[in-house]
Each structure stands twice: as structure tokens, then as C-alpha cells.
């Protein structure tokens with residue numbers, strides 16, 4: 635499978651000098667969810683971004699950001715991350731032969747994500763502070779040193795991420811009625827909106843979807859109409875963000891599309907997380923937020939029946955096995971006999 639830089643080259647900032655970096659990212663499956671569709675009264679598809687090379691949609695933006703950094707002659711990239719950005723940055727930097735520095739908020743990272751960044755060879759610095767403080771620091775460092783910043787404030791990230799919108803339209807033959815996705819720094823919702831509008835201008839589609847962005851209740855500045863939340867809290871670590879870097883773009887996307895922001899509690903997120911898994915699709919907690927949001931709006935009578943809805947499952951459940959295991963008892967061991975096994979199942 636060609637990577638995104640080749641597949642969507644005419645829509646991306648690719649010049650003859652841009653290295654065609656690729657880990658075969660993108661081209662992720664769009665999976666119909668029959669049980670959730672029936673429950674919600676809509677046609678629900680899950681865009682399973684957890685099947686990207688490092689297990690999240692972050693690969694889409696990172697392949698462009700790192701390729702452009704290499705093109706510009708950088709030898710080091712830096713980012714602040716709650717996990718998935720660091721895994722993607724580390725993988726693509728290694729692939730491109732660049733050094734990667736990652737600042738993480740101390741103690742707030744899902745282990746699977748940190749393990750990836752370590753394995754891909756990034757240099758990791760845990761700072762005593764939250765994500766927003768870590769982002770502030772890497773911005774400062776990249777302004778004062780010849781180091782390329784690859785957080786989503788880097789415009790190449792959104793350029794790469796918009797390709798997910800193209801894939802949806804290429805596969806469905808049209809835009810969905812509603813695109814539902816989790817919102818943290820709000821880069822992804824902004825990128826999808828940019829992608830849809832570009833595809834509309836290019837004559838590849840005829841109608842735009844409504845953009846529905848869901849935040850965790852403990853980290854919901856956009857849904858609550860605030861500039862920032864001082865101490866963001868949620869078990870969905872990928873969206874534990876108090877001051878979204880792309881807030882203005884995201885507000886415009888929701889406003890222009892006639893969409894909405896809403897927020898869902900951690901309990902609602904985990905309930906949705908289990909329902910998605912029962913469809914045979916394992917996502918991380920943050921990725922279940924849009925499904926939780928659809929369930930909430932359905933319960934409130936705000937989801938009109940019959941619509942075609944896509945929920946973006948931004949990351950793979952294996953990133954954060956701790957969240958899956960917290961909900962269950964560890965299985966008790968039984969004797970290795972058929973009777974004991976059958977008895978334990980009774």
C-alpha cells in the first residue's frame with residue numbers, strides 16, 4: 635500500500651525535494667457497526683485509525699511533518715505529548731534518520747505509548763507539569779534552537795491528518811451526514827473539516843458533513859464555552875487537554891458545518907468503550923468518546939434517525955491495556971482438567 639505522501643500527493647505540500655517518507659500509514663478500514671447502528675437508529679461506521687503503523691491517527695500528520703522537517707534540513711524533531719504523538723514522532727524520526735526528543739507530563743501516560751517511543755529510540759524527558767506546560771516548553775525550545783516542532787501547531791500535521799476525510803469520501807462515495815470524533819487539542823477536527831472543504835472544491839463530493847466534537851467532561855473547554863480548563867482530568871489521557879491549541883479552527887469547523895461540541899463523563903466513555911469492543915473493534919478510551927456522545931445525544935432525542943454517521947476511533951485499544959483490565963477481575967487459575975475448566979464456566 636502506498637503511504638499518504640504518494641496516495642494524496644496533489645493535496646499535500648509535497649515538492650520534488652520532499653522525501654517520500656512512508657510506513658504505509660493511512661488507508662484504514664471503515665467498519666460498519668450493526669448493533670450500535672440498530673440501537674442508535676442510524677447507519678454507523680467506525681473509522682478505525684488504530685490500524686495505522688504506530689496505532690493512532692497521529693501517523694497521518696507526522697509523516698508529513700517529519701518529511702518536511704527532513705526536507706528543510708533539520709536533524710532533530712521535538713514534541714510534547716500525552717503519548718500517541720510521541721510514538722508517531724519517534725517512529726517517523728527514526729525512519730527518516732532524525733533525532734527525536736519527547737517531553738511528557740510526568741505520570742500521566744498510558745504505558746503502551748511510552749513503550750513505543752522508547753523502542754523507536756526517542757529521548758524522553760518527563761516534566762513535572764501537565765501537557766499544556768510541556769507544549770509551552772517545546773514551543774520555546776524550537777524557537778531558540780534549530781529543532782523542528784512537530785506538535786499539531788505545526789501546520790504540516792493538519793495537512794496530513796486531513797487525508798482521513800479524503801479516505802472517507804473515497805470509500806463512501808460521499809461525505810457522511812455526521813462526523814463524530816474526540817477532541818483534545820482540536821487539531822483533528824480542524825483537519826477533517828479542511829479535508830472535506832478541499833474535496834468539495836475539487837469536485838470530489840457534493841455535500842459537507844456536520845462536525846460533532848466530543849470532549850471528556852473533566853477536560854471540556856470547547857463544549858463548555860471556556861478558553862481553558864485549569865486542571866483537566868479524565869481517564870481518556872489522549873484528550874486530557876485544558877487549552878486546545880487549535881481551538882479557533884475547531885470552533886470555526888463546528889460553526890460552519892452546523893455541528894456541535896458536547897462532553898461525556900468517564901463512565902459514559904467506558905460504557906461506550908465496551909460496546910465498541912463488542913462490535914469486535916478495540917479502541918482506546920479517548921476514541922470511545924464520540925460513540926459515548928452519540929449514545930448521549932440519542933438518549934436525549936437529539937440524534938435524528940436514518941442518518942449516515944462516521945465515528946473516528948482515533949487510537950488502538952492495545953495502547954492502554956490498563957483501562958481494559960481495570961474493568962474486570964483478573965481471571966482465576968483453575969486445574970488443567972476438563973472438569974475444572976467446564977466447572978469454572980458454569
Ligand SMILES: *Cc1c(COP(=O)(O)O)cnc(C)c1O
Nearest residue numbers: 718818819820821822872948949
Ligand atoms: C491525539 C488524540 C486525540 C485528540 O486529537 P486532537 O487532534 O488533539 O483533538 C484523540 N484520540 C487519540 C487516540 C489521540 O491520540
